[in-house]
Amino acid sequence: MKSLTAPILLAALFTATATQAHDPSLHKNKGEKPKCEAMENMDHSKMDPNDPVMQAMMKKCMDQLHEESDSAGHHGDSHQPEK
């Protein structure tokens, strides 16, 4: 059970980022966006869902997704992580 958490969250994350990655409106922001696409290329087998660094990256990327889908008007998206 525990070992499935990371792959499931990651899968949700990547399907969502992939559709949004090339939207030019994302580059309007002054602040720097976390480059969450990079997580896709990391070695998933070494990702421990209990590692605080992993948890922090997940949280950052989930938060970013929600901001983006909110500002783009995509409400009720299916990428909400189940907590």
Place this chain on the structure above:
Amino acid sequence: MKTIRTLLFAAIAACAGLAAFIYSGSYPVGADVRHTAFTHWALETLRDRSIDRAAASIEVPALDDPELLLMGGPDYNDMCTGCHLKPGLEESDLSVGLYPAPPDLTEKAADPRRQFWVIKHGIKASGMPAWGPTHDDQRIWAMVAFLQKLPDLNAQQYQILTARDDDDAGDHH
């Protein structure tokens, strides 16, 4: 009696010699002239003993908290990388030019109590500022939490954890 007088005279002469040296202006104060081995040892030992003593009674909170990493990461990236570097940045004008040189904090993490104390109080006559007057303990602990993980982060992980997007840009200062 005679030896006491000789010792007293020697002590006075030593003080006068020291004063003359200070006034003479012959001490090389430039940051590009390295300390002698003795001065180096004396200053490092003074610093380390002082920090050890002052930091000994500090209680370390739980640092394995993702929220702390997300709070400390952007602060570190904004305020500290010019001197202390980050994954993918091997040197900077400040890391090369400052003496004592700022340690590369991506290499290995010191004791969290030591880090907390140094960040809060700074180090005299070095480039390390005291961040305590302008940042509360919570924010300093968040940076310590981040520093404990920093040596294990690659450039991508670092970027994700430290990116400060618009939403939280406002709460800096």
